[in-house]
Amino acid sequence: MNNLWIxxxxxxxxxxxxxxxxxxAMKNTVKLxxxxxxxxxxxxxxxxxxxxxxxxxxxxxxxxxxxxVIDVAVIATALALIISINRxxxxxxxxxxxxxxx
Amino acid sequence: MHLFLLIGxxxxxxxxxxxxxxxxxxxxxxxxxxxLALVFFHLGxxxxxxxxxSVVAGLITVLFITAIALTRNDxxxxxxxxxxxxxxxxxxxxxxxxxxxxxxxxxxxPAIQGAGSGTFSQVxxxxxxxxxxxxxxAIFAGVLAVLALFRHDSPKGDSHE
Numbered sequence: 001m002n003n004l005w006i007x008x009x010x011x012x013x014x015x016x017x018x019x020x021x022x023x024x025a026m027k028n029t030v031k032l033x034x035x036x037x038x039x040x041x042x043x044x045x046x047x048x049x050x051x052x053x054x055x056x057x058x059x060x061x062x063x064x065x066x067x068x069v070i071d072v073a074v075i076a077t078a079l080a081l082i083i084s085i086n087r088x089x090x091x092x093x094x095x096x097x098x099x100x101x102x
Numbered sequence: 103m104h105l106f107l108l109i110g111x112x113x114x115x116x117x118x119x120x121x122x123x124x125x126x127x128x129x130x131x132x133x134x135x136x137x138l139a140l141v142f143f144h145l146g147x148x149x150x151x152x153x154x155x156s157v158v159a160g161l162i163t164v165l166f167i168t169a170i171a172l173t174r175n176d177x178x179x180x181x182x183x184x185x186x187x188x189x190x191x192x193x194x195x196x197x198x199x200x201x202x203x204x205x206x207x208x209x210x211x212p213a214i215q216g217a218g219s220g221t222f223s224q225v226x227x228x229x230x231x232x233x234x235x236x237x238x239x240a241i242f243a244g245v246l247a248v249l250a251l252f253r254h255d256s257p258k259g260d261s262h263e
Contacts, residue, residue, distance in 0.1 A: 003208060004104070010204040011108040015115060017196040021189065022119045028179040030124050030170060034131055037162065038115045041138050044154070045111075052145045058225040062233065064142075064150040065226070068157050069237040073244030075162055079169040080251040086173045093179045 008049035015042030029082045029092050033075060040071045104144055111137040120189060122181070128166040135159035149222055 015038055022035030044064045051060020082092070089096055114134035121127045135158040142151035226234070 006204050006207055007105070008108070009207075010200050011112060013200045013203075014112050014193075014196060017200075018112070018115050018119055018193070021192055025182075025185060025188070026119070027181060028124070030166070030173075031119070031127065031179075031181075033166075034118050034127055037131055037158075038118065038134070041111070041115070041134065041158075044150070045138060045141065048142055048145055048147045048150055051147070057145070057147055058220065058222045059229070061147050061150040061222060062226045062230045064147070065153050066230070066233045066237055068153050070240045072157060072162060073240040076165055076244050077247040077251075079165055080248045083169055083172050084251045091179070092173055 002053060005049055005053035008045060012042045012046045012049070015039070015045065027094050029085070029094050030079075032094065033078050033082070036078075037071070037075065040067065043067060104141065107137055107141045107144060110134075111141065116189075116193070120185065124170045125167065128163055128170060131166070132159045132163040135163075 019035045019037075019039035019042065022038065023032055026032055026035065044067055047060045047064050047067070048057070051057040085097065086092060111134050114130045114137060118127045118130035118134060121130060135154055139151045139154040139159065142148075142154055
């Protein structure tokens with residue numbers, strides 16, 4: 001059981017690494033949100049794997065549901081923000097959002 | 103079986119990041135969610151699996167596809183071509199580091215037995231009640247934010263600045 005936890009944690013690290021790369025390297029705002037989504041997947045996998053390893057799966061699932069619900073609220077707000085910005089700038093390029101630049 | 107599901111999850115996540123077409127990215131993300139839900143089912147986390155499948159693979163994908171459709175004409179962003187070279191190198195370095203660290207940890211962490219915590223409904227409604235209040239607050243805040251962002255300005259132009 002402990003080795004399965006370590007295997008899961010290895011993949012959690014890969015998922016969070018891929019998400020961080022996406023956040024740091026991509027310029028498309030929708031792609032940035034996809035990066036956030038991938039990091040959230042890593043976090044939920046970590047919670048369930050830890051719950052399974054500690055034989056406390058019910059608590060882990062309750063926390064995963066909380067994470068998913070908050071994730072939905074964040075993604076909905078961020079996508080609405082992206083559409084709103086897109087109407088003004090006619091672009092999805094994050095490097096063109098320079099209106100607040102000092 | 104478990105290993106194949108995890109490899110599928112990571113592979114589709116990489117496809118979601120590297121795909122040039124946003125629609126393909128969104129669909130790859132949905133497939134990655136399906137793999138994650140299967141991992142949850144395999145670990146016995148049925149409720150989390152159902153939530154992942156219905157909310158993340160379903161609702162969030164619909165939200166992504168709607169947003170992509172609404173911004174379709176302006177969706178082309180010239181990403182750097184260096185990703186084709188940089189990402190494999192980054193991923194290889196990350197995987198090697200990951201394997202080294204995890205192999206070092208193998209057998210080092212003692213197994214801890216947690217106390218069984220009753221049924222799912224007992225945990226969710228009795229132990230994590232405050233989380234539910236937070237969830238309601240988060241959904242309410244999200245709805246208000248979306249309403250505020252899609253609010254139409256009044257025709258006289260006297261909206262608050």
